[in-house]
Amino acid sequence: MKQTSKEGRIHVVLNPKEKPVLAADWPDQPEHSLLRSIEQEMEALIGLSGLKTLIRELYASAYISKKRTEAGIETKGHMLHMLFTGNPGTGKTTAARLIASMFKRLGLLEKGQFIEAERADLVGEYIGHTAQKTRDLVKKALGGVLFIDEAYSLARGGEKDFGKEAIDTLVKQMEDHQNSFILILAGYPREMAHFLSMNPGLQSRFPLIHHFPDYSVDELLQIADVIAAEKKYEIDHDSRHILTAIIEQEKRLSGFRFANGRNIRTLIEKAARRQAVRLMAQSVHSKKELKMLKGEDFQLSQ
Numbered sequence: 001m002k003q004t005s006k007e008g009r010i011h012v013v014l015n016p017k018e019k020p021v022l023a024a025d026w027p028d029q030p031e032h033s034l035l036r037s038i039e040q041e042m043e044a045l046i047g048l049s050g051l052k053t054l055i056r057e058l059y060a061s062a063y064i065s066k067k068r069t070e071a072g073i074e075t076k077g078h079m080l081h082m083l084f085t086g087n088p089g090t091g092k093t094t095a096a097r098l099i100a101s102m103f104k105r106l107g108l109l110e111k112g113q114f115i116e117a118e119r120a121d122l123v124g125e126y127i128g129h130t131a132q133k134t135r136d137l138v139k140k141a142l143g144g145v146l147f148i149d150e151a152y153s154l155a156r157g158g159e160k161d162f163g164k165e166a167i168d169t170l171v172k173q174m175e176d177h178q179n180s181f182i183l184i185l186a187g188y189p190r191e192m193a194h195f196l197s198m199n200p201g202l203q204s205r206f207p208l209i210h211h212f213p214d215y216s217v218d219e220l221l222q223i224a225d226v227i228a229a230e231k232k233y234e235i236d237h238d239s240r241h242i243l244t245a246i247i248e249q250e251k252r253l254s255g256f257r258f259a260n261g262r263n264i265r266t267l268i269e270k271a272a273r274r275q276a277v278r279l280m281a282q283s284v285h286s287k288k289e290l291k292m293l294k295g296e297d298f299q300l301s302q
């Protein structure tokens with residue numbers, strides 16, 4: 001479904017009433033083994049139903065596009081540059097990495113490397129330096145994905161700033177290397193709308209705009225389990241209410257800048273350190289104790 005936001009941008013969002021695209025509805029053909037492995041990777045991601053639908057749509061487009069070519073229907077490659085909006089820790093970098101790896105395995109990208117960059121990697125210190133720096137970065141990303149986080153910071157400083165030169169160079173590079181790399185720009189929603197207004201050619205070059213909503217407390221608890229399991233810890237069942245209260249408080253204290261999944265990662269890392277200190281008081285440790293994070297280990301991160 002398409003929706004026009006307050007800033008006048010078109011956002012592709014999943015209407016809760018709209019049926020999500022599910023791969024389970026597609027016939028299980030042997031050539032879909034790649035899809036199955038992507039589905040498995042997506043299973044580890046909590047929530048993100050809109051993103052999962054987008055990824056299945058991209059898979060379907062690539063697959064059917066191949067079938068169309070095989071049937072002699074001439075097709076032009078699609079532009080796949082994307083714009084991700086969302087608050088910190090909502091999964092934008094994780095999603096971009098997954099998309100880069102899927103496109104490589106689908107043969108849509110020659111190498112599939114994932115280059116993560118920020119303002120300082122594009123903007124130089126003197127006239128002419130920025131254009132060269134930006135071109136060099138794009139060159140490194142050819143055959144893969146160039147992911148620019150906090151892209152709106154390029155628009156900081158307005159017309160006279162070197163950031164503007166970086167934006168203009170990026171637009172030119174997208175033109176020159178049409179389907180040889182995918183550019184994904186990420187940032188907070190409001191700031192990204194301002195960013196797009198900096199160059200008239202920008203808007204139309206990003207056919208895919210995806211918004212990453214904040215996670216619910218329940219989703220954040222599930223993310224806590226995923227991150228704890230990654231690090232071979234378990235969260236004590238009896239302490240879940242303490243963790244819930246801490247997450248709710250963190251959300252309240254940080255307002256719209258709450259760092260979602262990143263905040264949860266910090267909470268777990270801090271809890272692991274506090275568990276270590278707690279266990280130092282004992283001389284013998286069972287395997288269960290070594291794995292378990294208890295209520296007393298969790299503390300507000302600020």
Ligand SMILES: Nc1ncnc2c1ncn2[C@@H]1O[C@H](COP(=O)(O)OP(=O)(O)OP(=O)(O)O)[C@@H](O)[C@H]1O
Pocket residue numbers: 044045046047048086087088089090091092093094095149223226260261262265
């Ligand atoms: N849906 C999810 N399921 C499991 N873990 C998640 C999910 N979303 C985010 N995380 C975890 O939260 C952390 C932050 O995610 P990520 O870096 O992808 O967010 P981001 O939107 O790029 O953040 P930022 O804007 O701060 O760069 C990562 O450690 C990731 O593992």
Ligand SMILES: [Mg+2]
Pocket residue numbers: 092093094149
């Ligand atoms: Mg990120």
